[in-house]
Amino acid sequence: MTGAPPLLAVSGVSKSYGAYRALTDFDFTVEAGQSVSVIGENGAGKSTLAKILAGAIRPDSGTIALEGEEVHFSTPRDAIKRGVAFIPQELAYLPNLSVADNILVGAWPNRFGITNRRMTVVKATEEARRFGIDLDVARPMARLKLGERQIVEIVKALARRARLMVLDEPTASLSDQESKILFSVLKNLNRQGVGIVYISHRMDEVYRFSDRVDVLRNGVHVASVSPSNTTPAQLIEYMLGQAGEQLPASGEVTAKEPRLSLMGWQAEGVPSLRGVDLEVRSGEIVGVFGLRGAGQELVAEGLAGLHGHIRGDVVVKGRRGRVFGTPRQARRAGISYVPAERKREGLVLSMSIQANLTLLVLRQISRFGIRLATLERRRAAELARRLNIRYRSLDQRTGDLSGGNQQKVLVGSRLASRPTIFVLQEPTRGVDVGARVEIHKFLRELAQGGAAIVLVTSDVEEAVVVSDRLVIMRDGAIVGELAASRKTQAQALALATAA
Amino acid sequence: MAEEGRSTAESGVAASLGAMARPMLRGQILDRSIQFLGIGTFYVVILIFFSFAEPNFLQYSNAINILSAVSVLGIVAVGQAIAIVSGGFDLSVSGTLPLGAVAYAAIVNRPTGVLQATLLVLLLGAAIGLGNGLIINKIGINPLITTLGTLSIGAGLAFVFTNGITTPLKDLNTGIWGNTAFAGITYDVIALVVIGIVSFLVLRYTTFGRAVYAIGGNREAARLAGIRVDLVSTVVYMISGALAAFAGEVVTSQLLAGSATVGGAAALSSIAAVILGGAALTGGEGGIVGTLLGVLILGTIADGMALMHVASFYQQIATGAVLLLAVGFGRLRQLLGGRH
Numbered sequence: 001m002t003g004a005p006p007l008l009a010v011s012g013v014s015k016s017y018g019a020y021r022a023l024t025d026f027d028f029t030v031e032a033g034q035s036v037s038v039i040g041e042n043g044a045g046k047s048t049l050a051k052i053l054a055g056a057i058r059p060d061s062g063t064i065a066l067e068g069e070e071v072h073f074s075t076p077r078d079a080i081k082r083g084v085a086f087i088p089q090e091l092a093y094l095p096n097l098s099v100a101d102n103i104l105v106g107a108w109p110n111r112f113g114i115t116n117r118r119m120t121v122v123k124a125t126e127e128a129r130r131f132g133i134d135l136d137v138a139r140p141m142a143r144l145k146l147g148e149r150q151i152v153e154i155v156k157a158l159a160r161r162a163r164l165m166v167l168d169e170p171t172a173s174l175s176d177q178e179s180k181i182l183f184s185v186l187k188n189l190n191r192q193g194v195g196i197v198y199i200s201h202r203m204d205e206v207y208r209f210s211d212r213v214d215v216l217r218n219g220v221h222v223a224s225v226s227p228s229n230t231t232p233a234q235l236i237e238y239m240l241g242q243a244g245e246q247l248p249a250s251g252e253v254t255a256k257e258p259r260l261s262l263m264g265w266q267a268e269g270v271p272s273l274r275g276v277d278l279e280v281r282s283g284e285i286v287g288v289f290g291l292r293g294a295g296q297e298l299v300a301e302g303l304a305g306l307h308g309h310i311r312g313d314v315v316v317k318g319r320r321g322r323v324f325g326t327p328r329q330a331r332r333a334g335i336s337y338v339p340a341e342r343k344r345e346g347l348v349l350s351m352s353i354q355a356n357l358t359l360l361v362l363r364q365i366s367r368f369g370i371r372l373a374t375l376e377r378r379r380a381a382e383l384a385r386r387l388n389i390r391y392r393s394l395d396q397r398t399g400d401l402s403g404g405n406q407q408k409v410l411v412g413s414r415l416a417s418r419p420t421i422f423v424l425q426e427p428t429r430g431v432d433v434g435a436r437v438e439i440h441k442f443l444r445e446l447a448q449g450g451a452a453i454v455l456v457t458s459d460v461e462e463a464v465v466v467s468d469r470l471v472i473m474r475d476g477a478i479v480g481e482l483a484a485s486r487k488t489q490a491q492a493l494a495l496a497t498a499a
Numbered sequence: 500m501a502e503e504g505r506s507t508a509e510s511g512v513a514a515s516l517g518a519m520a521r522p523m524l525r526g527q528i529l530d531r532s533i534q535f536l537g538i539g540t541f542y543v544v545i546l547i548f549f550s551f552a553e554p555n556f557l558q559y560s561n562a563i564n565i566l567s568a569v570s571v572l573g574i575v576a577v578g579q580a581i582a583i584v585s586g587g588f589d590l591s592v593s594g595t596l597p598l599g600a601v602a603y604a605a606i607v608n609r610p611t612g613v614l615q616a617t618l619l620v621l622l623l624g625a626a627i628g629l630g631n632g633l634i635i636n637k638i639g640i641n642p643l644i645t646t647l648g649t650l651s652i653g654a655g656l657a658f659v660f661t662n663g664i665t666t667p668l669k670d671l672n673t674g675i676w677g678n679t680a681f682a683g684i685t686y687d688v689i690a691l692v693v694i695g696i697v698s699f700l701v702l703r704y705t706t707f708g709r710a711v712y713a714i715g716g717n718r719e720a721a722r723l724a725g726i727r728v729d730l731v732s733t734v735v736y737m738i739s740g741a742l743a744a745f746a747g748e749v750v751t752s753q754l755l756a757g758s759a760t761v762g763g764a765a766a767l768s769s770i771a772a773v774i775l776g777g778a779a780l781t782g783g784e785g786g787i788v789g790t791l792l793g794v795l796i797l798g799t800i801a802d803g804m805a806l807m808h809v810a811s812f813y814q815q816i817a818t819g820a821v822l823l824l825a826v827g828f829g830r831l832r833q834l835l836g837g838r839h
Contacts, residue, residue: 304723331725345723348716350783359713359724362706369705413724 594653599747604757624744
């Protein structure tokens with residue numbers, strides 16, 4: 001190595017949210033032309049790191065230097081000016097404008113404020129060509145495929161003279177073909193001296209692409225290794241560490257007949273389903289684990305009646321029918337669904353805790369359309385107690401509760417109808433550890449009480465700890481099943497990442 | 500020693516938690532009433548101002564005047580409130596109202612009984628609401644655009660039916676809503692009070708009312724919870740339409756003639772009243788009590804300024820300023836209170 005300072009040097013960076021330490025004393029360098037992967041479980045601190053580099057949040061302590069010069073980003077604009085580009089998972093672009101307009105956004109070629117369409121096209125094409133990227137820049141952004149939009153975002157960053165690019169799980173919703181194109185673009189950028197920080201949890205990509213792998217666990221930098229002399233098993237061990245939540249073993253599942261069966265579920269598109277069969281019996285929790293986009297979310301949403309386009313059959317208590325076309329059909333079959341996005345799909349935050357808890361059983365708590373106040377209060381209080389929801393008053397706005405308590409209200413509302421089949425999607429995403437353990441315990445109790453539970457999750461710890469039987473999905477198909485006694489997080493991850 | 504120190508610390512925490520619980524609960528109740536308190540105080544200030552500025556203001560007959568004057572807007576605003584709480588809008592009230600007005604005159608002049616005529620007018624309004632509801636929920640056109648379209652159609656139809664000619668009521672007894680019931684109180688005021696109470700009860704105590712708040716607060720969550728959002732929303736527009744048509748009938752009663760030129764300001768005034776009453780334009784919040792307070796504020800300002808012989812264009816300016824002031828004040832309180 002020469003004495004030249006590295007492109008990016010992060011030292012001693014920490015960030016806390018209240019008592020929660022998202023990132024602790026993080027040290028890290030990236031050389032020009034180097035690709036570094038940052039991997040870790042959900043909540044390990046990857047996104048915090050990305051946001052700090054992008055200037056979206058400020059670290060509590062520590063320094064960041066670009067080519068030896070210390071920088072302080074207080075807004076994303078500062079980071080962009082210094083040549084650091086962040087490509088988030090959810091792209092932010094202007095769908096109504098052309099590709100060229102998007103690439104040159106804010107710096108459109110103009111004379112006295114009058115833009116020049118032809119110049120815009122010429123300049124945008126130039127920017128793309130500079131890095132060997134072929135793009136038809138005259139097309140409207142909205143017509144592009146997801147992978148192409150990502151590449152446009154990259155060209156946009158390059159047009160702003162980015163020297164360091166931070167990508168947050170860029171392939172999460174790309175097809176294989178699109179991912180390949182993206183990687184070849186990134187490799188090409190490397191050759192031209194652009195540094196790349198690549199945040200992921202897909203093992204296969206890490207191996208295909210990066211010069212170095214850095215592992216985060218609970219906000220701590222636990223390893224910095226070269227992929228060529230590290231096995232996937234070692235990386236997974238770094239990611240998981242030891243310790244973790246323990247749940248009491250569930251009882252023997254006595255039922256022989258499945259209460260719920262999925263038969264030959266097929267769906268085109270991204271994500272896709274390629275012949276999924278699944279059986280769930282009374283008294284067991286079947287975990288369905290996969291990385292984001294592996295198709296497990298389609299299984300959950302299909303059971304909830306949200307995807308009429310899925311082909312295949314469902315058997316509930318011996319009665320066979322097509323995949324549910326509407327949420328009502330699913331509910332009539334006795335399935336209760338806890339959606340992943342509690343704020344968007346689950347709760348009415350402007351309403352009271354009580355109103356949310358009884359939202360699904362309005363008919364049961366009323367006569368001739370008039371709500372029976374005492375009955376409603378009793379039902380709500382009972383649910384709140386069972387789920388150990390902490391509140392000042394049942395009339396409190398649900399939006400004022402903490403995330404964990406909101407999630408408990410959501411689970412409670414889905415439980416009000418006393419379902420026999422319970423489908424949950426990411427039930428503890430964005431929930432504090434305490435509430436997470438409580439929700440897990442609660443699911444176990446529910447199963448012991450005879451419910452058939454499908455737990456769909458992309459959280460490997462949750463998948464392994466909570467489920468009695470764990471099914472692993474990858475690219476729209478079930479690639480493995482781990483029985484109660486023989487499941488480990490490492491095995492589950494290995495199957496899901498094709499490591 | 501150390502053991503003892505810890506246990507006192509713990510009990511200290513427990514005690515302070517217990518002490519916190521009660522004021523918090525009180526804060527909760529305060530929280531709920533504060534939105535009315537704010538606008539209530541505002542109303543009181545207006546009342547005090549006019550009582551000093553205009554000696555004739557603080558009289559029973561003037562109170563009756565105000566109530567009678569706001570009855571039409573009040574009836575429309577109740578429907579508007581339900582529409583806005585459900586996450587929608589109903590601009591078409593300004594078309595439905597004149598249509599109801601001319602239809603009532605035409606029907607009772609045939610002659611037809613007041614009861615049948617009223618039922619027909621309600622049906623007409625509900626039918627327009629049904630149209631709105633179906634277009635909004637089944638075709639998926641934005642409520643603002645949909646009701647802007649039906650507003651124009653309704654207002655136009657009212658002129659087409661009457662050729663723009665005002666139709667006097669042949670039998671003046673058919674204009675019953677303008678008649679006095681007792682102690683100077685007219686039937687239009689009674690109608691508003693009854694409609695207000697019934698809608699309040701429906702919104703607060705029925706499953707339908709709960710569903711209206713749910714679809715306004717989060718339509719997707721309500722749909723996933725099994726609420727028939729399209730149906731609920733359509734019924735909401737039917738109610739709003741029926742009330743607007745009925746308000747037209749009340750206007751005809753007051754004027755003793757059916758005119759196609761009435762109700763043009765109803766849409767915007769009713770929205771202003773609902774917002775004054777603490778509703779969120781995005782839906783899910785607000786209610787009847789606040790809305791009626793909003794209506795009273797608008798009516799009182801108009802009445803007070805008329806008594807003071809202020810020209811009506813100044814009234815318009817004052818009304819706009821009051822709306823911005825009241826809503827801006829609420830927003831300021833939110834910002835200062837640190838609630839998002």
